[in-house]
Amino acid sequence: MLQTELAGVKLSNPTILASGIMGVSGASLSLIAKNGAGAVTSKSISLEPRMGHPNPVIVTYGQGMMNAVGLSNAGVKDSIPELEYAVKNAGVPVIASIVEFKADNFGILAKEISKASPALIELNISCPNVSHEFGKPFSHDPAAAEWATRSAKRNTKIPVFVKLSPNTPDLVEVARAVKSAGADGITAINTIGPGMQIDIHARKPVLSNKCGGISGPAIKPIAVRCIYELYRETKLPIIGTGGVATGADAVELIMAGASAVAIGSGIYYRGLDIFSKVCREMQEFMEKEGFSSIREMRGVAHE
Amino acid sequence: MSEKNNPIITMKISRAVQENPSVKTIYFNCQLKAKPGQFVMLWVPGVGEKPMSISYCDGESFGVSVAAVGGFSAAVMRLKAGDLAGFRGPFGTSFSFRKEKTLALVSGGCGCAPLAFLADEALKAKKKVLFMQGARTKGLLFFTERMKNAGAEVLISTDDGSAGSKGFVTDLLGPALQDGKVGKIFACGPEIMMKKVVDISDEFKIPCEISLERYMKCGIGVCGQCVVDPLGIRMCTEGPVIKKETAKKITEFGKYRRDASGRRVPI
Numbered sequence: 001m002l003q004t005e006l007a008g009v010k011l012s013n014p015t016i017l018a019s020g021i022m023g024v025s026g027a028s029l030s031l032i033a034k035n036g037a038g039a040v041t042s043k044s045i046s047l048e049p050r051m052g053h054p055n056p057v058i059v060t061y062g063q064g065m066m067n068a069v070g071l072s073n074a075g076v077k078d079s080i081p082e083l084e085y086a087v088k089n090a091g092v093p094v095i096a097s098i099v100e101f102k103a104d105n106f107g108i109l110a111k112e113i114s115k116a117s118p119a120l121i122e123l124n125i126s127c128p129n130v131s132h133e134f135g136k137p138f139s140h141d142p143a144a145a146e147w148a149t150r151s152a153k154r155n156t157k158i159p160v161f162v163k164l165s166p167n168t169p170d171l172v173e174v175a176r177a178v179k180s181a182g183a184d185g186i187t188a189i190n191t192i193g194p195g196m197q198i199d200i201h202a203r204k205p206v207l208s209n210k211c212g213g214i215s216g217p218a219i220k221p222i223a224v225r226c227i228y229e230l231y232r233e234t235k236l237p238i239i240g241t242g243g244v245a246t247g248a249d250a251v252e253l254i255m256a257g258a259s260a261v262a263i264g265s266g267i268y269y270r271g272l273d274i275f276s277k278v279c280r281e282m283q284e285f286m287e288k289e290g291f292s293s294i295r296e297m298r299g300v301a302h303e
Numbered sequence: 304m305s306e307k308n309n310p311i312i313t314m315k316i317s318r319a320v321q322e323n324p325s326v327k328t329i330y331f332n333c334q335l336k337a338k339p340g341q342f343v344m345l346w347v348p349g350v351g352e353k354p355m356s357i358s359y360c361d362g363e364s365f366g367v368s369v370a371a372v373g374g375f376s377a378a379v380m381r382l383k384a385g386d387l388a389g390f391r392g393p394f395g396t397s398f399s400f401r402k403e404k405t406l407a408l409v410s411g412g413c414g415c416a417p418l419a420f421l422a423d424e425a426l427k428a429k430k431k432v433l434f435m436q437g438a439r440t441k442g443l444l445f446f447t448e449r450m451k452n453a454g455a456e457v458l459i460s461t462d463d464g465s466a467g468s469k470g471f472v473t474d475l476l477g478p479a480l481q482d483g484k485v486g487k488i489f490a491c492g493p494e495i496m497m498k499k500v501v502d503i504s505d506e507f508k509i510p511c512e513i514s515l516e517r518y519m520k521c522g523i524g525v526c527g528q529c530v531v532d533p534l535g536i537r538m539c540t541e542g543p544v545i546k547k548e549t550a551k552k553i554t555e556f557g558k559y560r561r562d563a564s565g566r567r568v569p570i
Contacts, residue, residue, distance in 0.1 A: 022527035022537075024565045031535030043527070049564040055352035056344070058521040060308045069526060074565040201313040202348035202387055268525050269307055 001286060002279055004038070004259050004294040006237050007159035007184035009093050009119045011260060013038035014250065014282075014294050015275040018241050018264035019097035019122060019163070020044065020069065022272075026085025033090040036276030040090055041262065042083060044099035044124040047109055049075035053129070054208045059197050064216025064243070065265055066195050068129040068209035071099055076112045083116035093119035097163070098152075099127065101134040103144055107151035114156045121158050122239075123148060126165030126190035128213045139165035139190070142177035149181035159184035161239060166192055166219075166226050172233045185237035187262065189226050192219045192242075216265040219243045224256045231257020231299050245269050247281020254294060255301040309523055311346055313389035317364060319382055322445035326413065327380055328358060329388065330366040337365060338397030339421035340514055340544035344522040345369070346389035350378040354519045354539070356491075357393060358416035358446070359423070368416040368445070394522050396544040398512055403486025405431040407479055408455075409500050411472055411492025412438060417514055418491050419446045426454050433458060433479055437472025437492065441465035473499040480507045487511070494570050498557040501547045511547040517560055528565065531555055 002013040016039040017023065017032045023043035032040050052072025059066050073079060086094045096118035098109045110121055125148050126139035138144040145162065152160050162178040164171060166189040175186055191213025197206045205211075223242025230238055240258025244250050245266040253261050266274045291297045318330040335343075337360045345367055346352040353375050359366035367390075369379040382388060398421045400406055406425050408418040415436055422432045434455040438444045439462045450457050458475045459467025468475065473496055479485060480503070490500040491514040504511035517529035517538040524540035531538060532555045550556050559567045 021525050022530070022535075024527045024561065025530050025532060025535065027533045027535035028527050028530040028537075029535070031530075043565070049566055051563040052520075055520060056311070056346060058523065058526065060310060060523070062306070062308055065525075067521070067526075069520060072520075072528075072564050074561075078566050199311060199313050199348065199389065202389065204348045206311055206346070206389075208351065265525065268523055272524075 001283060001292060002294060006120065006239065006259055009159065011038035011093060013279045014254065014260040015278050016095070016239060016260050016262040017041050018262035019124060021264040021267060023097070026082040026089065029086040029094065030090045032272065032275065033092045035272045036279055037092060038260065039093040039095055039119070040086065041095040041097050041122060042079070042086070043073050044071055044097040044127070045073050045076055045079040045109070045113060046071065046099050047076050047105060049073065049078065056206055056208060059206045059212070060268070061197060063218035064214055065268065066197060066207065066212035066214050067191070068194070068207050068212035070129055070209060071127055076109060080113070080116045083113070083118060087117055095120040095122050097122045097124050099124040103138065103147040104151050106148045107155040110152040110160070111155040114158050118158060120161055121152065121156060122161045122163055122187055123152055124163050126163050128165065128167060128191055128194045129209055129211070137165055139174055140168040140170070142170060142173045145174045146177035146181040149178040149183050153182040161185040161187050163187040163190055165190045166222050171226055172229055175230050175234050179234050179236055183236065185239065186230055186234065187239040187241060188230055189223050189242045191215045192222055215243070217243045217245060220249060224252055227253055227256040227258050228301065232302060244278070245274070247278045247285055250278050250282055251285055251297065254297050255299070257299045257302070259294065259298055309391050311389040311391050313346070313348070313387055316382055316384055316386050316388055319384050322368060323442055325371040325443065326368055326445050328366045328368040329379065329382055330359065330364050331390070332364045334362060335360055335365045335393060337393035339424050340397040340417050341393040341395050342543065343367060343390040343392035343394070347375065347378045347382070348387060348389065351375045354522060356417035356514070358419050360420055368413065370413045391522060394539055396542055398489050398544050400425060400428070400430065400487055403430065405433065405484045405486055407433045407435065407476065407485045407488045409435045409472055409476055409488065409490040409492070410437065411496040412443065414490070414492030414514070415446050418489060419450060421489060422450055422455050423453055432456065433485065435472050435475045435479070437461070437496065439463065472496065473503065476500060476503050480509065485509060494557040501550055504547060512544055513547065513550055514543045515545055515550065515556065516543055518563055528561065
């Protein structure tokens with residue numbers, strides 16, 4: 001009942017570990033799979049190692065959290081063995097998230113990361129937390145997004161998903177651009193904002209990066225709207241993500257047009273086994289409402 | 304569900320005590336519901352944030368003890384009563400004891416910080432506490448008087464013999480277990496020391512818990528920076544306190560850890 005498919009890759013259920021969360025090692029990706037995820041996404045990998053921003057990198061508030069981890073990762077050379085471990089041991093499709101700051105580098109990186117044989121490659125062109133270093137994300141510019149996607153597509157046979165940002169009025173235009181460059185699917189959305197939290201006693205922003213991408217329950221309505229528009233305008237497979245904590249949340253994203261649903265901050269709210277919990281809740285809902293498959297439920301809000 | 308929140312609490316430091324030339328304990332007048340072994344993310348505004356074991360907690364106030372090792376701790380060394388600092392937490396797992404009458408607490412260096420809090424709680428519960436402290440040299444010891452005053456039996460070893468017996472703190476453990484009275488062992492310190500403690504506890508078939516530290520960023524179980532191989536568990540959430548049975552399954556224990564990027568670095 002919960003099986004789904006992303007560009008030919010079969011998932012036993014539609015819950016996916018989102019990139020940036022618990023994706024540092026092959027062992028932790030495998031642990032998430034044991035907790036019920038239908039697929040797992042690595043933390044975004046760049047050509048060179050990155051230490052990321054200094055702490056504090058995460059703050060929580062009443063309706064969500066803000067993070068500016070700064071794309072820390074071990075670099076492609078040290079990340080390949082971790083991905084290979086996950087591909088071998090997780091027992092579910094592994095998605096390699098990659099990030100670079102020159103569009104051409106996505107090609108070099110896609111080629112390298114393909115050596116680990118992930119099921120999908122996800123291009124992170126939408127991190128809101130590194131603009132001091134790299135200027136505005138590619139996801140804010142259809143031409144740059146298209147170039148990065150084309151560069152990746154020319155260098156790998158593995159299906160490529162592109163993770164888009166809600167923080168641009170040109171979301172649909174960017175999606176069309178990556179589709180024309182050959183993207184096999186879209187992941188939406190990356191974190192919102194960025195936002196800022198000021199400690200009123202210290203009279204200073206809390207995050208070392210001052211700003212951080214907002215995630216958690218607060219952003220779900222924005223995710224639903226973006227997915228709805230992307231489904232209507234591109235018909236590409238969509239990994240929906242943004243504020244999912246319950247089976248009802250997941251169903252909502254699927255009704256908007258997602259084929260699968262990535263979960264990140266939800267781990268904070270419900271624990272590592274949020275994946276099996278969400279699956280159970282989705283199944284209960286589907287049985288009650290008479291849905292027999294994810295495909296049947298996908299995009300029904302458009303009818 | 305979404306009401307869950309661990310905001311930074313910022314307040315004035317109520318007391319700052321220089322324990323020795325390189326360790327400072329700072330106290331907050333805050334009723335923290337913490338258990339021994341748990342940690343807070345200590346924030347020095349404008350400087351940074353690091354996980355720190357709670358070294359004192361009496362329900363009215365709590366303290367963390369910071370050793371001078373880098374830029375962040377250098378900033379902590381300059382803090383005094385009345386200065387502002389923040390914290391999130393408490394986070395992580397805690398040490399546990401039940402019916403055991405006698406407990407052996409084995410610390411190396413700054414590892415005595417969480418064990419001092421554990422000793423206080425154990426003594427309150429009328430346990431006999433053997434507090435074994437190892438340090439490179441006499442001047443680096445701290446909490447020795449506090450533990451003696453609290454009623455613990457303190458045994459000391461130093462690498463250079465300047466206090467207590469000369470050698471490693473683990474050399475004190477075997478002899479202390481000979482009479483069969485110790486019901487549980489707790490350890491916090493360098494990994495090579497904790498590995499030895501685990502081995503000795505196996506030899507004597509005594510339950511043992513250790514506190515294993517890994518590079519932490521979020522402290523709340525989402526970033527995944529502090530995971531260990533091959534279990535993938537998070538030392539901020541499923542740790543830092545783990546049973547020796549878990550420690551023995553962690554193949555990187557005593558061998559390597561991950562840095563801020565996630566690369567493996569030897570211990």
